Amino acid sequence: MIKVGLIGAGKMGISHLSLLGAHPDVEVAGVSDTSKMVLDALKKYTSFPCYTDYEEMLRKAKPDAVFVAVPTRFHADMVQNAMERDAHIFAEKPLCLTVLDGQKLVEIATRKNLVNQVGYHNKFIGTFREVKRLVENGYLGDIFHFVGEAYGPVVVRQKQNNWRSNPAEGGGCLLDYASHVIDLINYVVGPITKIKGSILKSFYSKNVEDSVFSLLEVSSEVSGVLSVNWSDETYRKMSTTLTIIGSKGKIVCDANELKVHFKTTDCPQGYSKGWNVKYITDFTDNVDFYLRGEEYSAQVDYFIKAIQKKVPNNINTFQSAWHTDKVISMIKQSINN
Amino acid sequence: MERILFGDNQFFAVNHISDEKSRAQAIKFQNDVEIIKTLDYSIDAGVHTFMCTTHDRIATICDYIRSHPAKYEDYKIYPCMPYAHKYANAVTELGIVGTIKEYVPNNFMGSLFKGGVAIMSKDYLSIMELMIDAEMKMFRNIKTPVIFLQNVITDLLLGLGMTEVLVAFHKYIRKKYDTEAGFITMNMPKLLDLLEKAGVENPIICTSINKAGFRMSGGKELYETVLKTRKVRVIAMQVLAGGAIPPKDAIKYICSLPNIESILFGASSRGNINETVSLIHEFDKQYQYDILSNF
Incomplete structure (x- = not known):
């Protein structure tokens, strides 16, 4: 099982969370969001451990991989922070607001040999x-x-x-x-x-x-x-x-x-x-769990498989x-x- | 449920294989008169149930149906809620909380926000009930024997493991509207497992089933096994896989499967409606004959 954490349970984050929840090789280790309403709903109706502070989530849940689905402004810090804890990263698009920030993330991911993927589905x-x-x-x-x-x-x-x-x-x-x-x-x-x-x-x-x-x-x-x-x-x-x-x-x-x-x-x-x-029917493989489009399931599955070393990490790096x-x-x- | 249900994708430019066809449909059906005309073609072909999303334009169609009671005496609508794109686009623009503020009836939100978000956080199921009621308003005085939750919500909740919310939908529909609740899903085997475990017996599930295996998560064989071995009331949708399978092959496959109570299809012309309906009748007869002759 791959332990996965999610930072940001907004529109894309919730969708990723649902796909992760249904994935047979994934254990959702923690979810963090700053919206009390969203977090309370997750606490009440799901079994996922919930955190308001993403750093606490990283520290306590110790995820193998982290999905970062927060506004782009926060990507640079949060992704870097998670990579420093050796977590593989799936980040929402775009990667960063500045070219320098993005370059730094590319360097860290390469240096630490972490699986890295961005959600260009x-x-x-x-x-x-x-x-x-x-x-x-x-x-x-x-x-x-x-x-x-x-x-x-x-x-x-x-x-x-x-x-x-x-x-x-x-x-x-x-x-x-x-x-x-x-x-x-x-x-x-x-x-x-x-x-x-x-x-x-x-x-x-x-x-x-x-x-x-x-x-x-x-x-x-x-x-x-x-x-x-x-x-x-x-x-x-x-x-x-x-x-x-x-x-x-x-x-x-x-x-x-x-x-x-x-x-x-x-x-x-x-x-x-x-x-x-x-x-599209000529080119679409069935997914194990469908939400909003095969491509969303396929990209999450590809990321998990890359961590398991079943596929190369070369799409959407x-x-x-x-x-x-x-x-x-x-x-x-x-x-x- | 009737054997054949008429769907609404063609009216709202939903075409799973071509954006061009979507636009042509949007142009064709921009006038409500065209929608009504097409519904009447389906009635002429013997289809008396219309399964539709809670799109704003359906409200006008409902007005028309109410104002012609004799003509639509036996007519039934299966509402499917919510119309997802309305909310999805709103979430992109306003965020999740902003969308709830926008769409949940005003007085309720006003009073709750006065009391603080904390109060609201304890009462999500009441919010859901209010949203159901808001969506159901347009169908007053129209027969709605089954009310469905759209697949994007069903499947989102399924993945999140929010069983309680799915069951709450089921219970509320029965209690408030005295009708059946149904679920649309692209993950039929998984949903059935979850509903059964939660004590929802023999649920109504509308799901993609087609010869091409398109949008049948987990694979066609798994679906066929579930149909053969489990207790579930299935409505097959996307039977033509968006047009990828020739109608005759598509319908033959569907009619050969056990446990499919209804077939949902949509079409824009009288010719296509009549063709699909007569193909279903033809293959139903053939397979019933096969079953009888096996005894």
């Missing part, structure tokens, strides 16, 4: 994994251009009062929403190296941006567009799409559907010349999340310029 979605496979094996030929998009209905009116509306805590569309798309582009097309220009626009929020539009460059040959808006009420929930155009074909992919067009018959097995449409932090910081700078 798109990499555990079957359609996006297939896109990665197609691109990596060169089936699209030379990549010319890509478009990464995400839209959803988070802020659709002028009203807000939590940490996601506070830029100092890690709020805003860039950190909360666009980070997913940036991370996916880094993973599939290659690391973004330059920002040619950005527009961050607010529609409803007073203190943070509600949308991010950027021109990105991977290399002098490969460039793309980032278009993210969390104030689009025509979407029922967050919807992420990746379009990639190459010399041999084109991909349009979201979490449900993969559409691939090949110019010639020179294409991978299972595909043919012209349009190919495949669905601190290192890759740190690169996403760097791109976020580059986008911010591109505005100031």
Whole structure:
């Protein structure tokens, strides 16, 4: 059994906690949260040991691994603190608010040889994994251009009062929403190296941006567009799409559907010349316990298996999340310029 | 429960395999008249139960049903609560406490917050009951023989081991509404274990069951074993696995399974509704004949 502790039982934390509670190889050793209401509910109806102070939880519960699902502002200290106690870490995204903080966490995790993972769950979605496979094996030929998009209905009116509306805590569309798309582009097309220009626009929020539009460059040959808006009420929930155009074909992919067009018959097995449409059902393995989407269960399971040394710890590492932090910081700078 | 239940995913742009189809459905059903028309197609096909989320727009559909009592005399609705995205988006925007403040009836929260959060912390089940009542308001004077807890909540509580809350939902629905409580889940075998241990016998569980094994946590074989060996009233949903299985194969598989009391499906056109309903009748007849001839 892996003893796991959770810091932060908010929206993502509670969801992780439920998955951990159902995981056959996990014992939930402790949960910490500062909200009395949430903690009282957990105390009353679950068997998990609860703490208001996360350091007390680390000290007393002595978890082998810790899930950190608090506002991004607290990641640097809490993750470092837990790693100093030799705990493997699953942190929510984005990794840190500054590039320096992220670098420090990457260094500690590497030095102490701890399993480290960040919650960019798109990499555990079957359609996006297939896109990665197609691109990596060169089936699209030379990549010319890509478009990464995400839209959803988070802020659709002028009203807000939590940490996601506070830029100092890690709020805003860039950190909360666009980070997913940036991370996916880094993973599939290659690391973004330059920002040619950005527009961050607010529609409803007073203190943070509600949308991010950027021109990105991977290399002098490969460039793309980032278009993210969390104030689009025509979407029922967050919807992420990746379009990639190459010399041999084109991909349009979201979490449900993969559409691939090949110019010639020179294409991978299972595909043919012209349009190919495949669905998430073709790429999804069953999970042992389902909550909100297979990808959430799969990423938690992958982390646990990495601790058990059943899989390599090479998806969503601190290192890759740190690169996403760097791109976020580059986008911010591109505005100031 | 009736053998065939009509679902509402198509009305609210829920499509498990295509965002494009979702948008097309959102456009098609943006007018409530289209929803009512489609419900009437299902009634024409002999389906008299509508299983739907407590989406705001259902309130208007309920108004229409109430104002046409003769036409909908035998019509039943199975409400499924809560409409999760309403709350999920609110939690992202307002946080957990903020969401409760927003959605729990005003007077209650006002008086409780005056008394301090500590008082409230002792009475979560009352909050749940108030939220159920708030969600049920739109269905007044409509027959709701089964009231369901949505899978995102059922499964969240299941993973957390909050058995007491699941049982409290079950008890409250029976006590207050004098109807059956049902649970939607993507983890049917685990949920059944937990409910049975807590003394909930022969529960109504609505869950993904399809030939492709899609969203059948723990695997298709495990589900088939549970259906063969356990006491549970199952409603099969996602029988077409979002469209991944051809309708004929999909329905044939479902009708061949034991212990499935009802089949839930949704469709946007009269043609598709009629096709699915007649396929269910066709294979039901075939398998009943097989069973009888085995005696």
